[in-house]
Amino acid sequence: MKYDIILGGVxxxxxxxxxxxxxxxxxxxxxxxxxxxxxxxxxxxxxVQAHLRLADGPIHGDLIGLGRADMILSMEPLEALxxxxxxxxxxxxxxxxxxxNNIVDYPDEAMVLGAVAALPHGIIVQTKxxxxxxxxxxxxxxxxxxxxxxxxxxxLPRIRDAVKARLASKGEAVVEMNLKALELGRGEK
Amino acid sequence: xxxxxxxxxxxxxxxxxxAGASFAYGYPGTPSTEIIEYMQHVLAHNPAELFxxxxxxxxxxxxxxxxxxxxxxxxxxxxxxxRVLVTMKHVGLNVAADPFMNSTLMNIQGGVVLxxxxxxxxxSSQNEQDSRYFADFAKMPCLxxxxxxxxxxxxxxxxxxxxxxxxxxxxxxxxxxSHSRAVVRPRAPxxxxxxxxxxxxxxxxxxxATSRKNYAAHLGVMVELERESVASAYNPLVLxxxxxxxxxxxxxxxxxxxxxxxxxxxxxxxxxxxxxxDHLHIGMYPLPMDTIRRLAEGAxxxxxxxxGYPYVERLLKGIVPQELVVSGKLDGTVQASxxxxxxxxxxxxxxxxxxxxxxxxxxxxxxxxxxLCQGCPHADTFIxxxxxxxxxxxxxxxxxxxxxxxxxxxxxxxxxxxxxxxxSITMGRxxxxxxxxxVVAVLxxxxxxxxxxxxxxxVVSAKLSITxxxxxxxxxxxxxxxxxxxxxxxxxxAVLGLGVEPEHCVEIVPLAKNREQNVAIIxxxxxxxxxxxxxxxxxxxxxxxxxxxxxxxxS
Numbered sequence: 001m002k003y004d005i006i007l008g009g010v011x012x013x014x015x016x017x018x019x020x021x022x023x024x025x026x027x028x029x030x031x032x033x034x035x036x037x038x039x040x041x042x043x044x045x046x047x048v049q050a051h052l053r054l055a056d057g058p059i060h061g062d063l064i065g066l067g068r069a070d071m072i073l074s075m076e077p078l079e080a081l082x083x084x085x086x087x088x089x090x091x092x093x094x095x096x097x098x099x100x101n102n103i104v105d106y107p108d109e110a111m112v113l114g115a116v117a118a119l120p121h122g123i124i125v126q127t128k129x130x131x132x133x134x135x136x137x138x139x140x141x142x143x144x145x146x147x148x149x150x151x152x153x154x155x156l157p158r159i160r161d162a163v164k165a166r167l168a169s170k171g172e173a174v175v176e177m178n179l180k181a182l183e184l185g186r187g188e189k
Numbered sequence: 190x191x192x193x194x195x196x197x198x199x200x201x202x203x204x205x206x207x208a209g210a211s212f213a214y215g216y217p218g219t220p221s222t223e224i225i226e227y228m229q230h231v232l233a234h235n236p237a238e239l240f241x242x243x244x245x246x247x248x249x250x251x252x253x254x255x256x257x258x259x260x261x262x263x264x265x266x267x268x269x270x271x272r273v274l275v276t277m278k279h280v281g282l283n284v285a286a287d288p289f290m291n292s293t294l295m296n297i298q299g300g301v302v303l304x305x306x307x308x309x310x311x312x313s314s315q316n317e318q319d320s321r322y323f324a325d326f327a328k329m330p331c332l333x334x335x336x337x338x339x340x341x342x343x344x345x346x347x348x349x350x351x352x353x354x355x356x357x358x359x360x361x362x363x364x365x366x367s368h369s370r371a372v373v374r375p376r377a378p379x380x381x382x383x384x385x386x387x388x389x390x391x392x393x394x395x396x397x398a399t400s401r402k403n404y405a406a407h408l409g410v411m412v413e414l415e416r417e418s419v420a421s422a423y424n425p426l427v428l429x430x431x432x433x434x435x436x437x438x439x440x441x442x443x444x445x446x447x448x449x450x451x452x453x454x455x456x457x458x459x460x461x462x463x464x465x466x467d468h469l470h471i472g473m474y475p476l477p478m479d480t481i482r483r484l485a486e487g488a489x490x491x492x493x494x495x496x497g498y499p500y501v502e503r504l505l506k507g508i509v510p511q512e513l514v515v516s517g518k519l520d521g522t523v524q525a526s527x528x529x530x531x532x533x534x535x536x537x538x539x540x541x542x543x544x545x546x547x548x549x550x551x552x553x554x555x556x557x558x559x560x561l562c563q564g565c566p567h568a569d570t571f572i573x574x575x576x577x578x579x580x581x582x583x584x585x586x587x588x589x590x591x592x593x594x595x596x597x598x599x600x601x602x603x604x605x606x607x608x609x610x611x612x613s614i615t616m617g618r619x620x621x622x623x624x625x626x627x628v629v630a631v632l633x634x635x636x637x638x639x640x641x642x643x644x645x646x647x648v649v650s651a652k653l654s655i656t657x658x659x660x661x662x663x664x665x666x667x668x669x670x671x672x673x674x675x676x677x678x679x680x681x682x683a684v685l686g687l688g689v690e691p692e693h694c695v696e697i698v699p700l701a702k703n704r705e706q707n708v709a710i711i712x713x714x715x716x717x718x719x720x721x722x723x724x725x726x727x728x729x730x731x732x733x734x735x736x737x738x739x740x741x742x743x744s
Contacts, residue, residue, distance in 0.1 A: 010557065023370065027194060036369040037196075038312065044592065046559035051369075061453030062369035065531030067543030079557075081550045089546030104599075105555040115550050 002057075003153050004064040006083045007050040009075035010100045011038075014141035017166070018073065019050045021145055024162035025154045026054045036062040045102060047079055054153065073148050075141060076100045077112045077124070084119065093119050094148050096127040096140065123147065130184040136174070139181035146185020156186070195373045197366035198223035200337045201274075201304050204344030206231060206248060207378040208300070211271040213250035214259035216639065217668035218278030219313035220367035221306030225250045225276055226671070245381045252665075254674045255610070255639040256281035260288045263301050267357075268393050270385035271299040272348050279307040279318050284610065284640070290327050292357050294403040296392035299382050300348035301357035308364045309497055310528035313667075315590070315607070317526065319497035321448075324359040324474060328407060330414050331474040332423065333361040335452045337371040339472070343423070345376075350417075354410050363496055365450055365528060415475045423472035426480050428487070429465035438487030441466060442539075443516070446484065446505075448472070449496035454534035461540050471501060481505070485513055493517035494537060496529050560595060566727035567593045567660055569699035569707070571601040574629065574658065576704075577711035578603075585625050589613040589632035589641075592667045593660055596631070604631055611640025614648060614657055621653040627715040631658045634680055635665040635673045642683060648720050649688040656714045657722045659684075662729040670732040677726060684722045693721035700727065 005022070009015040016037055023033045036051040051064045066085050072093045074080035080095035087093070095116050099109045116122045125147040127140035134143070142163060149159050163182055167175045195203065202224045205213060215225045228250035253259035256277040266273040275285075282289060282305050292301070305323075308314035324331035332347050334340040340362065347358040391399040418424060429441070438444075444467040447455050452470045459465075469484045471477065485491060485505070491513060493502035502517035516522035516537075523529075523537040532542065561568050571593075578584050588594060588604035589612065596604040606616055613630035621628040632641055637659050648655050661680060665671040675683070684694050693714060697707045707725075714721035 011559065012562075023194070027372070032372070033194070034369060034371050036365060038368065044559040044562060044595065047557040059371075060456040061450065061531060062365055062371075063454070063530050065457065065535065065543065067545040068531070078554065082554055084548075084550060085545045087546045089544060091546050102560070103555055103557055107552055107555065111552065115552070119548060120546060 001055060001153060003054040003071075004069045005052040005054075005071045005073055006064060006069045006086045007052060007073050008079035008083050009048055010079065010102065011045050011048045013075040013100065015048060015050055015075055018075070018141045018145055019052050021142070021159065021162045021166055022052060022148070022152065022154070024165065025158040028158045028161060029154050031056055031153070032059050034059045034062050047082060049083065071148065071151065073144065075127070075144060077116050078106065080116055081112065090121070092121045092123065092151055094123045094125060094144065094151075096144055097124050098128045125185060127185070131181050134177050134181035134184055136177035136181065139178045142178045142181040143185035146182040147187070149182070149186050193373050193375065194370050195337055196223055196227070196368055196370050197334070197337050197340045197362060198306070198368070199227040200340040200373045201344045201360065201362065202227040202250075203231065203373070203375060204341040205274040205302065205348075207375055208345040208348040209272050209379040209381040210274045210348070211245070211248050211299075211381050212263070212266050213248070213274040213276065214253050214262045215276030216253055216256045216259055216281055217665050217671045218281050218306065219668055220308060220364040221276045221278045221281075221304060221362065222668045222671070223367065224274070224304055225252065245383065248381065252671055252674065256285035257288060260285040260292070260303070264288060264292055264295060264393070267295070267297050267299040267301045268387050269299070270382045272382055273299060273301055275301070275303045277305060278314065279305055279320050280314060280316065280609065281305070282320060282323055286323075289323070291395055293327050293329050293407055294395060294400055296387065296389055296403070297351055297355045297357055298385070298387050298392070300351035302344060302347040302351060302360055303357055304344070304360045304362060306362045306364065306367050307497060310364065312364050315609070317497070319500060320359060320361045321474060321497065321500045324361070325500075328411050329357055329359050330354070331359040331361055333449050333472050333474070334366060335450055335470070335472060337366070337369070337373050340366060341373050341375060343472070345379075354414060356407070356410060361449070363449060411475060415478060418473045418475055418477040419479045421473045421477070424470065424477045424480055426467070426469045426484055428467045433487070435487050438467065439489045443490040443492050444468065444484055444488035445492050445494065446471065446481070446501055447494045448501060451494035451496050451529050451534065454529055454531045455494055455538070457531045458535045458538055458540060462538060476501065476504065488513060490514040490516060492522060492537060494523055494529065494534055558598060560598065561592060562730050564730040565592070566662055566699045566725065566730070567596065568601065569701055569704070569727075570658065570660060570697075570725040571596050571603045573697070573699065573704055573707035573711055574631070575601070575603045576708045577715055578627070578629070581627060581715070583625075584627045584629065585617070585620050586629045586631060587613040587616045587620070588630070589636045591633040591636055591660075593631060593633060610636055611644055614641055614644030614655070617655045617657075618644065618648045618651060618653055621648070621655045622651065626654055628655045629658060629715070630655060631660065633666065634659055634661040634663070634677070637680065638674050642687065645684065645689070645720075645722075646687050653720065654718045655720055656711070656717075657720070658711075659722060659724045661724050661726045664729045664732045666729045666731065670729060670735070677724075681724060684724075689720055689722050693717055693719060694724070695721070696724045696726055698727055699725045
């Protein structure tokens with residue numbers, strides 16, 4: 001089994017946390033994991049991507065090739081579109097609905113969302129709204145993890161454990177809100 | 190010991206601690222920064238667990254003023270037998286080149302390992318120079334890991350090599366390894382070395398007389414190191430069929446040499462080739478010449494897949510016609526610039542791309558370049574500077590390496606040059622001396638302490654008209670907020686100490702509400718015929734946010 005995920009977003013949106021939670025959960029499930037990140041100047045408000053590879057055997061490299069990704073998981077719809085060439089024919093796109101408009105030439109927002117929805121397996125998640133429902137607007141990235149979790153080769157309890165472990169130092173209330181965000185994203189209340 | 194999930198950089202940091210390094214010295218630079226950050230983290234959190242029972246004081250991992258001071262400190266620690274790691278990015282080695290080049294003539298006592306982060310693809314750098322050339326130039330052995338576990342192992346091995354052969358060892362990393370996480374399985378730590386001063390009178394001396402002797406001896410060491418390289422498990426030669434005769438081997442389409450991450454992308458694609466090429470991976474230098482000959486004798490064509498410059502390929506190719514076809518970056522088989530990846534290596538192997546499932550996006554996607562953070566103090570300084578410059582028909586704004594390099598891009602478009610650390614002031618000198626006015630040199634606080642002091646000394650001594658703006662955000666911002674070597678009052682004291690007139694060393698607070706006042710202050714200094722320094726003081730928005738979050742969590 002191999003499961004390759006391209007994570008997309010804008011610097012500061014928390015995609016490294018998304019990657020870290022999934023990676024931690026995968027490891028706890030006994031899978032091999034490779035996770036490639038972007039640091040430095042490249043992450044200042046610009047397009048960022050991370051490659052996350054899960055497998056039940058050895059993984060050769062840190063990067064995913066074109067036409068090989070099982071999932072594109074994006075905190076931003078325009079950024080989801082940026083990586084569609086990485087998708088396998090049967091690959092999924094799970095993207096947050098809310099545009100992050102920090103450039104002058106951002107295309108028409110309805111057109112961007114329309115393009116995501118028109119992908120063969122495009123799923124749009126109302127991350128911001130669900131995060132607010134969970135009581136913490138900054139938990140939008142955990143909503144996205146929740147939405148992705150239905151398709152990942154990882155059991156939900158492992159993901160919940162990973163969220164708890166990652167946020168334990170921030171107190172119980174923060175952990176609870178993020179777990180709630182995870183559940184709302186998964187769509188099982 | 191338990192498994193860790195580590196970045197390549199972190200694996201190097203842990204490897205150094207487990208190898209018994211007493212010190213780590215470095216200057217922050219993407220992609221090498223996380224080595225020292227991780228060591229500091231480990232040392233702050235669970236040193237007892239790692240170093241139980243050792244009578245030696247705990248190791249220290251420190252940031253230095255620049256890469257040269259870091260490297261020199263390492264050689265000093267080695268002279269008294271301590272193991273020491275030095276870290277920097279590839280262009281940092283240019284700064285440290287002076288001590289680096291001479292260090293192979295030192296009779297290294299405590300192991301010295303130089304971890305250099307190369308940045309093919311220029312994710313966060315001004316060039317993609319390949320540090321293997323530097324190792325070759327200095328005649329220094331080089332290890333190049335291809336995954337995180339190997340980064341850990343090679344770091345430990347590098348210290349042993351350094352002490353066995355009495356030379357520093359360069360550990361070449363690349364961004365993609367430095368910044369990727371994987372499981373690392375560590376081994377039991379080794380004890381640290383006791384302090385013990387070197388015993389040979391000529392061991393750490395570079396007078397011509399000692400250097401002639403030490404250089405001759407070092408050339409002999411290089412021969413031994415090449416033998417070591419041939420025997421090294423880091424240079425595995427896998428012949429597809431050991432028993433095959435040369436003619437059969439040569440009838441295969443090609444053999445493959447990989448270095449660094451090229452191996453990973455080759456392995457990712459190899460099963461689609463339809464045959465098994467002979468394969469040599471090179472992870473240790475000097476090059477294992479005999480092993481390369483063994484591969485080449487049974488090949489009609491060799492494809493070199495190297496992360497970085499075509500270092501091996503160029504050596505193989507020669508300048509006269511030869512039977513063996515050498516393919517790689519020089520003949521266009523492999524993409525000549527940028528990072529390797531599974532796709533361009535796939536193409537180099539002659540394989541067709543995998544089919545993507547996506548439909549084409551019906552409009553062109555705009556790029557999203559990096560930009561200054563919301564609330565960044567540099568933005569307010571740039572706005573004020575632009576306004577102060579507006580009355581002048583012509584001006585030159587030189588700048589430097591840091592977040593503020595983004596002031597070249599919209600919306601600010603105010604800085605015009607960047608060359609290397611510190612060059613804002615010295616390039617400004619050349620332009621000012623040539624008659625340009627006003628000349629403004631913009632650089633950060635950390636860059637100023639790294640390489641700005643000497644340049645400022647030059648312009649003061651030359652009595653030129655130039656305005657230096659030091660963007661003092663109390664941190665090394667671009668690499669994620671490492672403490673600067675000197676706090677704000679020290680910067681002002683240094684500026685005055687170098688001879689800038691106190692009334693022309695002025696401070697501003699770059700905030701939108703102060704704009705008018707800041708424009709007036711900068712305009713006043715632009716009009717002044719002499720050296721003036723404007724220190725723009727406001728904390729980096731990122732470190733401020735982190736500090737507030739931490740304080741919030743405590744309360």
